[in-house]
Amino acid sequence: MNGKVSTTRTKLERGRSALGPALELVHTGRAPTRAVLTSELGVTRATAGAVAAELEALGLIRVDSRPGSAAGSQGRPSHRLSVRESGPVAIAAQVHADGFRAALVGLGGRLVATAPGCVTVTADPAQVIGEVVDDCARLLRDSGLRCVGAGLAVPSAVAEPEGNALNPLHIAWPAGAPVSEIFADCVRGAGIPGPAFTGNDVNLAALAEHRHGAGRGAQHLLCVATGHRGVGGALVLDGRLHTGSSGLALEVGHLTVNPEGRPCHCGGRGCLDVETDPLAFLVAARREPGPEESLLKQAGDLLRTEYADAAVRGAAEELIDRLGLGLAGLVNILNPDRIILGGLHRALLDADPERLRAVVADRSLWGRSGSVPILPCTLDHNSLVGAAELAWQPVLDDPLAALA
Structure with a gap:
């Protein structure tokens, strides 16, 4: 009798310990069905069913009452899992x-x-x-x-x-x-x-992109982005943000990419922060920044609508070359398996992807033997999603x- 009670308690504890991993799998879209959840957790079908039912009872996910097959799938139909829209x-x-x-x-x-x-x-x-x-x-x-x-x-x-x-x-x-x-x-x-x-x-943008966007599935994800001003970077290793010993890692905005360039707030000169942000683009394109809209929107609109203009195209190429130089240095140091770009950098990648990839390949140790994928961020408001x-x-x- 004691053995049966112990076995029952062990199964219950095992199921409850799987609640968090199961929720994360549904949260990140990696377990769209109960069959996939069973496989990913490495548990029995009964345990996966109990875990899914517990998460449903907590108001976190939905489990379709009838099993169905995904388009083009083979094998037994399975109950579909999704996050609960009316949940917390x-x-x-x-x-x-x-x-x-x-x-x-x-x-x-x-x-x-x-x-x-x-x-x-x-x-x-x-x-x-x-x-x-x-x-x-x-x-x-x-x-x-x-x-x-x-x-x-x-x-x-x-x-x-x-x-x-x-x-x-x-x-x-x-x-x-x-x-x-x-x-x-x-x-x-x-x-x-x-x-x-x-x-x-x-x-936080990098964390959101890793879980829900362009970084999903990467093991060593490097994110570089222009905000409304300045340049930031982040590294996600095996699903967790790498923040260093005190939260200050990946201040990539202060990599020097133009030794004779603009003075930077950090005391240096020619940093990514002042050479590849929206203000730098507007200045290089010989456009006067206006007060009515954010610099990021002004720079993005200019790049999209006036790229044929020689000054705008020249400014884009100048920023792409400097961004590529910075990315190549980061590739040499960090050896990421994917790079994602946000803000104006995403727009620069869209404008001339081959130029940026060529600069990174030419300047990085491993660029020619195995190029690192460079992709645009895909989430709207990814910093907000990351804060959540x-x-x-x-x-x-x-x-x-x-x-x-």
Whole structure:
């Protein structure tokens, strides 16, 4: 009798320990059916069925009542799995040089609701973060959905474990602003349940792309992107962000790509940050930046609509060559299996993909023997989705404990 009880308890514990991995498989789209879930978890069909039923009872996923076959599939039909559209959400907030945005994000990286927020970021981080959290709280009240936590993306390296924004170069916040503490206080003050997390915007974009976008399936994913100003980078290794010993890894914007180039905020000269961002493109194309729209939008629109203009094309080629030089150096150091580009860099890749790939191949040690795929980011608002991933992570780690 004791043996049977022990065996039953062991099976139950094994099933519960599989809840997190199972939820992550559905969340990232890697287990569209119960049969795939069974195979990926390495458990019996009965255990996979029980795990799926538990996640459904928690309001996280949907299990189709009738098994069906995917188009073109062979073998036994299986119950389809999907995230529950009316399930819980995470609060996501992003601050950048041209404003902020609030959102609710469900499992699967699905944007449930967004609010554009303001277009002016003041020098007071507490005021700005308080305003975006208020927008988040309004979205949550209007939705009537359960909240698992909150995440904030900021255009700065965020030191760990303190959570201070060390170099918010393109917003007027003081260096070392305690953004994590401010955000957590604002979230609690607004009555938003769950934990609060803060991270660098490009790090979070890379995490979102790895789980739901162009980086899915990569083992060593390098992301390089222009925000509204400046350049950032991130590395995702085996599904986890590589942030270094104190959260400051992959400050790729301060790689020198033009020794005689523009002075950089870091004290150097000719860094990616000032040689390949939207302002650099507008200046190289001999266009005066206007105050009415973000620099990123102005640069992107110019590249798409006036690429035939000699000055615009020349500016694009100049930035592509400098970006390629920086990427080649990163390839030599990091040996990624995929590179994804965001912001204006994505538009530059679309404009002349062969030129960029040729520069990287010519300048990297392994460029000719095995070129690294260079792809555009595919998610809209990927930093927002990544901020939500921070809030979803405790649920993915242990759904029962997080939702208790």
